[in-house]
Amino acid sequence: MLRRIGIDDVMELYKDVPRKIVLEKPPGIGFGRQLSEWELRRIVDSMLRKNKVYTDPPPFLGGGVCFHTIPAVVDAIVSRNEFYTAYTPYQPEINQGLLQAFFEYQSLMADLLEMDVANVSMYDWSTAAAEAILAAMRVTKRRKVVVAGNIHPERMEVIKTWLLGKDVNIQLVGFDRETGRVDLEQLENIVDNNTAAVYVEVPNFFGVIEDGVDAIAEVAHKRKALFIVGVDPLSLGIVRPPGSYGADIVVGDAQPLGLGLNYGGPYLGIFATRWDRKLVRQMPGRLIGLTKTIDGKEYGFTMILQTREQHIRREKATSNITSNEALMAVAAAAYMVLLGGSGLRELARSIWLRSHYAAKRLAEFEGVESPLFGGEFFKEFVVKFPKPYHTVHRMLLEKGILGGLPLADKPPLMDDCSALFCVTEAHSMKDIDRLVEAIGEAL
Amino acid sequence: MLRRIGIDDVMELYKDVPRKIVLEKPPGIGFGRQLSEWELRRIVDSMLRKNKVYTDPPPFLGGGVCFHTIPAVVDAIVSRNEFYTAYTPYQPEINQGLLQAFFEYQSLMADLLEMDVANVSMYDWSTAAAEAILAAMRVTKRRKVVVAGNIHPERMEVIKTWLLGKDVNIQLVGFDRETGRVDLEQLENIVDNNTAAVYVEVPNFFGVIEDGVDAIAEVAHKRKALFIVGVDPLSLGIVRPPGSYGADIVVGDAQPLGLGLNYGGPYLGIFATRWDRKLVRQMPGRLIGLTKTIDGKEYGFTMILQTREQHIRREKATSNITSNEALMAVAAAAYMVLLGGSGLRELARSIWLRSHYAAKRLAEFEGVESPLFGGEFFKEFVVKFPKPYHTVHRMLLEKGILGGLPLADKPPLMDDCSALFCVTEAHSMKDIDRLVEAIGEAL
Amino acid sequence: WSEPLVYELGSPDNSGFIxxxxxxxxELERVLGATPEEKLGRMLRDRVPEIPGLSEIEVVRHFTRLSQMSYGVDVGPVPLGSCTMKYNPKISEDIARDPRIRYLHPYQDPDTVQGLLEMLYLLERWLAELTGMDRCSLQTPAGAAGELAGALMIRKYFMDRGEDRDEMLIPDSAHGTNPASAAMAGFKVVRIPTSENGTVDMEALDAALSERTAGIMLTNPNTLGIFEDQILEIADKLHSIGALLYYDGANLNGIMGIVRPGDMGFDIIHLNLHKTFGAPHGGGGPGAGVVCARGELVDYLPRPLIAKKGDRYYWDYECEKCIGRIRMFYGNIAPLVKAFIYIAMLGGEGLREAAIQSVINTNYFIALMGGVDGYELPYDPERPRKHELVLSAKPLKQETGVTAEDIAKALLDRGLHAPTIYFPLIVDEALMIEFTESEPRRQIEEYAVALQEIAREARRNPSALKQLPKNTSIGRLDNVYANHPRSVTPTFRVLRRRLQGEQLSL
Amino acid sequence: WSEPLVYELGSPDNSGFIxxxxxxxxELERVLGATPEEKLGRMLRDRVPEIPGLSEIEVVRHFTRLSQMSYGVDVGPVPLGSCTMKYNPKISEDIARDPRIRYLHPYQDPDTVQGLLEMLYLLERWLAELTGMDRCSLQTPAGAAGELAGALMIRKYFMDRGEDRDEMLIPDSAHGTNPASAAMAGFKVVRIPTSENGTVDMEALDAALSERTAGIMLTNPNTLGIFEDQILEIADKLHSIGALLYYDGANLNGIMGIVRPGDMGFDIIHLNLHKTFGAPHGGGGPGAGVVCARGELVDYLPRPLIAKKGDRYYWDYECEKCIGRIRMFYGNIAPLVKAFIYIAMLGGEGLREAAIQSVINTNYFIALMGGVDGYELPYDPERPRKHELVLSAKPLKQETGVTAEDIAKALLDRGLHAPTIYFPLIVDEALMIEFTESEPRRQIEEYAVALQEIAREARRNPSALKQLPKNTSIGRLDNVYANHPRSVTPTFRVLRRRLQGEQLSL
Structure with missing residues (x-):
């Protein structure tokens, strides 16, 4: 090949690189030489053996991400190499399958949320929330944002980071210490005619389901602010979908829909809007749509509304996002159709029953407040112990149980006696009883 | 659907089953009810935790099956569901891919063996050997079979079982206690004009490479008996292929070609012959061939010479085999082309070097005969210890090392101080040194 | 669609493997002071094998493309009669690939594989219970191997008793493996005809029975999908003359959990775990053929058997009367594990439901095909079929000249896999169809519509049908060329030799 | 080829899930004495979601067929320029699916995830060493997120220093993400033109520099595949006025192991692990965008950073100056693990070899295309390209009217994926081609032949080319219909509403 190129030495191909910065030898990284797969496997295995996996019982650790079961068929589908080794389907004719899968994800997610338009993913819930706020600012041309004080603290951090470059006023709304819900009165006072958006999570960080959503929508819409709602999509098997109570933009994470924990990622940021010209045109991220062939004979799928995107609009784009979590959207689509509407409902019911059972059992111990907040909850709930939780947590770990998330250093609670527990379909009654028993011994 | 069938009760579909044998309730098997995947995973996990896997170091256990590395790409290929959920490709036009893969396996295996025709699998080496002997009996119309006494004892058992229904005289040939090789003189005396076949393994049970193969071929062919050779295909990277020394039928197991241990199966029985009308027509099992479309425009692949098979010939078939190990043939084909001829040679060299290193290091201990036999060996070798091996074996197990195969109860040796070790590409020098050190402590 | 042969893609000098x-x-060469080239002497291979080497990406692309030109139940229905092409749960594939199964050496000490042995033990118990047998051997790697084992057991049983029985009765509707297996075990095959109601002709059976009769090999339901309703009488007849009954388990799917071969009077059976119990077929294998026996026949089962003493699982090698080993080691572990998972997930009740659904699917399809011109249901159409049915396309052939094979090719052209054709031999222009419980109703209906449309097309343009398939990756193939002595090409090596000028004829 | 929508296959009452x-x-309802229906009150969903449910076999078949209608590097070349579509090793997929990674909860105690943290720590060290930077944050889930992080770091850096710099210089050949990211961080974008030899126009750069200049965002080699040979001068100019240099790592593949962004003078960089380091693209994601910094900029990296004290690995949350979090948790772990594996297997030398091979492939293709009429290589054709090249089909368009898009579709028709087209914007009828080191020589030659034949075909029959592709699963699609306010259909829900008679326009 070198002869055909017309050179003798490959380094001639680098002759335009300033001599003094060309490395004299390859960097000393990796393990000193090319490894065979077998050598690699042994090295990796020696590392992974140091990780501790909790499956018996599954983790009771909450914090916005919980242990859910993953149907084997979902893994099998995302292991199809035509999917996972594909690039963004810029050429639709050769990637109809991928595009149809994305369109189906968008459609299924829209139906789950009862919203009209969903994109084919943001990075995660937190960046979706940040982008929703940015979109709301563009739509409303306003610079004040009202955020519920009981949202996930890491999402709060992310929102602040993403707004760092913008001239924006972020105001928090407190929550009711009894119910864990947004303080509606305070909200009403804060939202004004400069407010671009009100952002609320359902369920919130404490697992509590805001039941004042209609009132919040009214407050926001009265001031022509947008109502942005963050959701756990699995909760929507039984909980009212945000489309039914006036949400303008919905964000969330589809991690519970068959994606697994993966130590924090990849997950799947949800972004959906009502059917509204401005909202859709200000939407970040990729959208797939139905179309026809140029001869009009067949239906097909292609990327649409690309003029919003960075590769065309550059600095005027709605967002800089290009790579996203598309493969995870295929997984979530497969998960949703495997369950179907009825399966999603049954699963959400089962999670409700199990988490309430755990909360009730823990309440049997004297001095334990379980759940700490009175608001109806889904999947996660805060438990307050009569002593610092970290000692309880450590004793649970010693018994092979991964307990709740310590809230000592977590805003908005910052309480060293409290922890956020999560109970899902993966937990049998026996698992829960084991937790309860172990906690009993630790108290 | 019942309405359309015209019944009210599904049991009407079973009205022709004698009442008294219809079960009153479903059998009490499984775990008492339908399980979810998650419940199943936890049950299975609780069982598999009781298995002990040896990877650090890999097993030194021989006995016809050794620990080899499996390239990840081989697994990825046989995980393609179009392959693994297919049936035998009776309809070639819809299964060209599978048929081409099978044809490629046949071709690659034929080239590795330097034989002309290979089928797309027998169950394993042992049944391939039995079927080869049966084929030889049909071809020669003779009823005496000469088998080398140093073949794998389980293969000997299988051959005997398969010949149970036949009127056949099986004669064993002894081996040289010094070299481990077939006793050529004895062989010459046993083979006569009634002999259908001479069956020899290269390498034999002791890992020793018969170097008298040309002489054996001559003895067999002089009496118009067929020369059947059993091989480890991986050895053929450096060892002479049976096609080069007059083998009429070659059998073996392609387990080393990327299939893994799987506690004994599935493996991949090799069956190949010279280009000879009778041999090919008497071949058991499935053959794929190249053909053309009826319009003559394109090449394609289809099952050929099916008139040998049971579904057409019934009791006159060459064999009753129908299900075989076809998917494993795809794996072996992928493995062979990933390595290529040069890669196979390098790999075989590496195994030779490592096994000889281990044998040499073990010979350093006083009283240890390593290798016990003087014949040149590949991969496996017998080591004789100055004390009963089972105590050594147990001490190795305690150190997490899976040592050689005890030969106390294994014909043809039956020696409680000896063991059959196997060293492959998976063993680093450090692994071997660990074995040697541990044995040193056990002596 | 076409993909080059690997020989066109790579050369032996290349390798994608490290x-x-x-x-x-x-360093090893230095320490040893030797190389294999020196030591192997005349046993050294003189040149690198003619195996083309490809880079990893080329290997992946080649086989990915080949897979896309292949068709399994994960692509669409494969209603091959007697093949029981049901869905293969993905979780089974996951678990069978667990290193705690894959990395186990067959000669590991039993104490280090207790988990796997427990699985195999439970599987053996479940299969015995489900079939009404006493013990099973997991060793046989396929149904045919199970049949061979069974036939050899019968042979050895009578040898041990000093009885010279060398005839095996086999219905004319039986799978081809039955006579082939019987012949391999040294039996003469006596063919029993099928009566007009589709079951064993009892008069012919009576006439065939003699002191030379070793036994009968039956599948029930038979290959017409019809339950042998006189099975208890048949069993009595055989047993009363000291002969044995062998059950071919290929057709168990429609009756599992409802009636047991043991209760029907069978002495030895085999089961196809890759048909009935959810393990995939792999394009031809690996399978798992488990053979089970009752009473004194248990002693004849291939060894070793999985066993338990106290809490410990082990292999029982005791073999006073047994026929020995059918293959090395213990069986095809991966499909055995998949069958364990299948039964574990469904339980007895789930298996029964699966059987019933498969029979509903069969009879629903029969109902859909009722009145479709061109096809008929031979042998008592009123009688419900079980796991499968056999249509005859004889009327269509008589009317239009379009054969069962043409119909099969027309189905392929529509992206549907054809049924088993020309089997059983007792049905002209046979289309043998088995949907199993997995097939959704929509697919069954689609299949019926396809057959109906093909019949219509056959009347309109029979010669066009003879040219199908066209929508497959390749057109209809030439079987004469494929099998002709001067063109038959089973390997690239043969092609290479021909290209080099050799006249190779078979 | 066509596959129904899931909505046509199932109904919300079905479920394939147990x-x-x-x-x-x-029992739980009994113990609780309550149901969610009672307790949720006005927050209860009043009906089952409109999600069709399919049986497991239907799910598998649907997505298997969709996958067969998709195309990734495992099917054939995907020479999309700047996308670095290299082979994704299968072993990485295996390992990333290990339960000892997948089942880890992000809030597990660090002591229970030391193995994974060790991997991430090594990866971070390796990436820093390879690029000449001090520290990296693994949190950013994509290149664009890395750019945003970098732009925000620059913003905060100057805010902390009290400097009011609001201009970001960006060449006109830059990836669209650069200006978009700068804008999101609140910068004004100042466009720097490209000189006729294909690199930054130094005069224009000088003219653009001012006390408002916060920095420059560069990719080097640039999107023409040309190395910015005056990079050291550029760095000096920026640094001398107190501005910073940001490196867009999308084009690192041709120079890794040969020259380091840190040595070129960059202060902040991002890397695309799914481009350069073997993690797959997944049809659009997940990616991993790692952002690295030097010197005092390290303090501004998104937190937490992976760190080590003694033998213990941990997350360092210390954030006095940092921009905070770019997303929740620690990053996209699966692609990070795959990048770890990629580097571990290749080592520094292997990476360097990969870079060189990718550049050889680029220049070999240029040599093959030399003298092929219809295409030209704009901007100093004598100069070697690195990871990619940009051809212009302007001559062909002028001659025949056939555009870059038509050429792209004609490639699809041949079963080859098209290059990136119409980018960079500074090249007319651009075909931006990147083979990476993975592409076998045979494929590169095939691609050159295809482009040559398409040019020939364009001269013979230009209008036929406009009708392509025909051999794909669907013909050329209508972009106007797709995007028209009255026909745009982003979800089935919108289609359903239209079918129910609503007039929906956007």
């Missing part, structure tokens, strides 16, 4: 610890080879 | 411990639900 061998482990390749940096040590030079 | 939930765990379903037998306990009744």
């Amino acid at each position: 061998r482990p610890y390749s940096d040590e080879d030079a | 939930r765990p411990y379903s037998d306990e639900d009744a």
Whole structure:
């Protein structure tokens, strides 16, 4: 090949690189030489053996991400190499399958949320929330944002980071210490005619389901602010979908829909809007749509509304996002159709029953407040112990149980006696009883 | 659907089953009810935790099956569901891919063996050997079979079982206690004009490479008996292929070609012959061939010479085999082309070097005969210890090392101080040194 | 669609493989003071094998493309009668690939594989219970191997008793493996005809029975999908003359959990775990053929058997009367594990439901085909079929000249897999169809519509049908060329030799 | 080829899923004395979601067929320029699916995830060493997120220093993400033109520099595949006025192991692990965008950073100056693990070899295309390209009217994926081609032949080319219909509403 190129030495191909910065030898990284797969496997295995996996019982650790079961068929589908080794389907004719899968994800997610338009993913819930706020600012041309004080603290951090470059006023709304819900009165006072958006999570960080959503929508819409709602999509098997109570933009994470924990990622940021010209045109991220062939004979799928995107609009784009979590959207689509509407409902019911059972059992111990907040909850709930939780947590770990998330250093609670527990379909009654028993011994 | 069938009760579909044998309730098997995947995973996990896997170091256990590395790409290929959920490709036009893969396996295996025709699998080496002997009996119309006494004892058992229904005289040939090789003189005396076949393994049970193969071929062919050779295909990277020394039928197991241990199966029985009308027509099992479309425009692949098979010939078939190990043939084909001829040679060299290193290091201990036999060996070798091996074996197990195969109860040796070790590409020098050190402590 | 042969893609000098610890080879040569080239002498291979080597990406692309030109139940219905092409749960594939199964050496000490042995033990118990047998051997790697084992057991049983029985009765509707297996075990095959109601002709059976009769090999339901309703009488007849009954388990799917071969009077059976119990077929294998026996026949089962003493699982090698080994080691572990998972997930009730659904699917399809011109249901159409049915396309052939094979090719052209054709031999222009419980109703209906449309097309343009398939990756193939002595080409090596000028004829 | 939508296959009443411990639900209701229906009150969903449910086999078939209608590097070349579509090793997929990674909860105690943290730590060290930077944050889930992080770091850096710099210089050949990211961080974008030799126009750069200049965002080699040979001068100019240099790592593949962004003078960089380091693209994601910094900029990296004290690995949350979090948790772990594996297997030398091979492939293709009429290589054709090249089909368009898009579709028709087209914007009828080191020589030659034949075909029959592709699963699609306000259909829900008679326009 070198002869055909017309050179003798490959380094001639680098002759335009300033001599003094060309490395004299390859960097000393990796393990000193090319490894065979077998050598690699042994090295990796020696590392992974140091990780501790909790499956018996599954983790009771909450914090916005919980242990859910993953149907084997979902893994099998995302292991199809035509999917996972594909690039963004810029050429639709050769990637109809991928595009149809994305369109189906968008459609299924829209139906789950009862919203009209969903994109084919943001990075995660937190960046979706940040982008929703940015979109709301563009739509409303306003610079004040009202955020519920009981949202996930890491999402709060992310929102602040993403707004760092913008001239924006972020105001928090407190929550009711009894119910864990947004303080509606305070909200009403804060939202004004400069407010671009009100952002609320359902369920919130404490697992509590805001039941004042209609009132919040009214407050926001009265001031022509947008109502942005963050959701756990699995909760929507039984909980009212945000489309039914006036949400303008919905964000969330589809991690519970068959994606697994993966130590924090990849997950799947949800972004959906009502059917509204401005909202859709200000939407970040990729959208797939139905179309026809140029001869009009067949239906097909292609990327649409690309003029919003960075590769065309550059600095005027709605967002800089290009790579996203598309493969995870295929997984979530497969998960949703495997369950179907009825399966999603049954699963959400089962999670409700199990988490309430755990909360009730823990309440049997004297001095334990379980759940700490009175608001109806889904999947996660805060438990307050009569002593610092970290000692309880450590004793649970010693018994092979991964307990709740310590809230000592977590805003908005910052309480060293409290922890956020999560109970899902993966937990049998026996698992829960084991937790309860172990906690009993630790108290 | 019942309405359309015209019944009210599904049991009407079973009205022709004698009442008294219809079960009153479903059998009490499984775990008492339908399980979810998650419940199943936890049950299975609780069982598999009781298995002990040896990877650090890999097993030194021989006995016809050794620990080899499996390239990840081989697994990825046989995980393609179009392959693994297919049936035998009776309809070639819809299964060209599978048929081409099978044809490629046949071709690659034929080239590795330097034989002309290979089928797309027998169950394993042992049944391939039995079927080869049966084929030889049909071809020669003779009823005496000469088998080398140093073949794998389980293969000997299988051959005997398969010949149970036949009127056949099986004669064993002894081996040289010094070299481990077939006793050529004895062989010459046993083979006569009634002999259908001479069956020899290269390498034999002791890992020793018969170097008298040309002489054996001559003895067999002089009496118009067929020369059947059993091989480890991986050895053929450096060892002479049976096609080069007059083998009429070659059998073996392609387990080393990327299939893994799987506690004994599935493996991949090799069956190949010279280009000879009778041999090919008497071949058991499935053959794929190249053909053309009826319009003559394109090449394609289809099952050929099916008139040998049971579904057409019934009791006159060459064999009753129908299900075989076809998917494993795809794996072996992928493995062979990933390595290529040069890669196979390098790999075989590496195994030779490592096994000889281990044998040499073990010979350093006083009283240890390593290798016990003087014949040149590949991969496996017998080591004789100055004390009963089972105590050594147990001490190795305690150190997490899976040592050689005890030969106390294994014909043809039956020696409680000896063991059959196997060293492959998976063993680093450090692994071997660990074995040697541990044995040193056990002596 | 076409993909080059690997020989066109790579050369033996290439390799996509990095061998482990390749940096040590030079050191090893130094320490050993020798190379294999020196030591192997006349047994050294004189040149690198003619195996083309490809880079990893080329290997992946080649086989990915080949897979896309292949068709399994994960692509669409494969209603091959008697093949029971049901869905293969993905979780089974996951678990069977667990290193705690894959990395186990067959000669590991039983104490280090207790988990796997427990699985195999439970599987054996479940299969015995489900079939009404006493013990099973998991060793047989396929149904035919199970049949061979069974036939050899019968042979050895009578040898041990000093009885010279050399005839095996086999219905004319039986799978081809039955006579082939019987012949391999040294039996003469006596063919029993099928009566006009589709079951064993009892008069012919009576006439065939003699002191030379070793036994009968039956599948029930038979290959017409019809339950042998006189099975208890048949069993009595055989047993009363001291002969044995062998059950071919290929057709168990429609009756599992409802009636047991043991209760029907069978002495030995085999089961196809890759048909009835959810393990995939793999394009031809691996399968798992489990053979089970009752009473004194248990002693004849291939060894070793999985066993338990106290809490410990082990292999029982005791073999006073047994026929020995059918293959090395213990069986095809991966499909055995998949069958364990299948039964574990469904339980007895789930298996029964699966059987019932498969029979509903069969009879629903029969109902859909009722009145479709061109096809008929031979042998008592009123009688419900079980796991499968056999249509005859004889009327269509008589009317239009379009054969069962043409119909099969027309189905392929529509992206549907054809049924088993020309089997059983007792049905002209047979289309043998088995949907199993997995097939959704929509697919069954689609299949019926396809057959109906093909019949219509056959009347309109029979010669066009003879040219199908066209929508497949390749057109209809030439079987004469494929099998002709001067063109038959089973390997690239043969092609290469022909290209080099050799006249190779078979 | 066409596959129904899931909405046509199932209904919300169906489900292919068995939930765990379903037998306990009744007991739980009893113990709780309550149901969610009672307790949720006005927050209860009033009906089952409109999600069609399919059986497992239907799910598998649907997505298997969709996958067969998709195209990734495992099917054939995907020479999309700047996308670095290299082979994704299968072993990485295996390992990333290990339960000892997948089942880890992000809030597990660090002591229980030391193995994974060790991997991430090594990866971070390797990436820093390879690029000449001090520290990296693994949190950013994509290149664009890395750019945003970098732009925000620059913003905060100057805010902390009290400097009011609001201009970001960006060449006109830059990836669209650069200006978009700068804008999101609140910068004004100042466009720097490209000189006729294909690199930054130094005069224009000088003219653009001012006390408002915060920095420059560069990719080097640039999107023409040309190395910015005056990079050291550029760095000096920026640094001398107190501005910073940001490196867009999308084009690192041709120079890794040969020259380091840190040595070129960059202060902040991002890397695309799914481009350069073997993690797959997944049809659009997940990616991993790692951002690295030097010197005092390290303080501004998104937190937490992976760190080590003694033998213990941990997350360092210290954030006095940092921009905070770019997303929740620590990053996209699966692609990070795959990048670890990629580097571990290749080592520094292997990476360097990969870079060189990718550049050889680029220049070999240029040599093959030399003298092919219809295409030209704009901007100093004598100069070697690095990871990619940009051809212009302007001559062909002028001659025949056939555009870059038509050429792209004609490639699809041949079963080859098209290059990136119409980018960079500074090249007319651009075909931006990147083979990476993975592409076998045979494929590169095939691609050159295809482009040559398409040019020939364009001269013979230009209008036929406009009708392509025909051999794909669907013909050329209508972009106007797709995007028209009255026909735009982003979800089935919108289609359903239209079918129900609503007039929906956007």
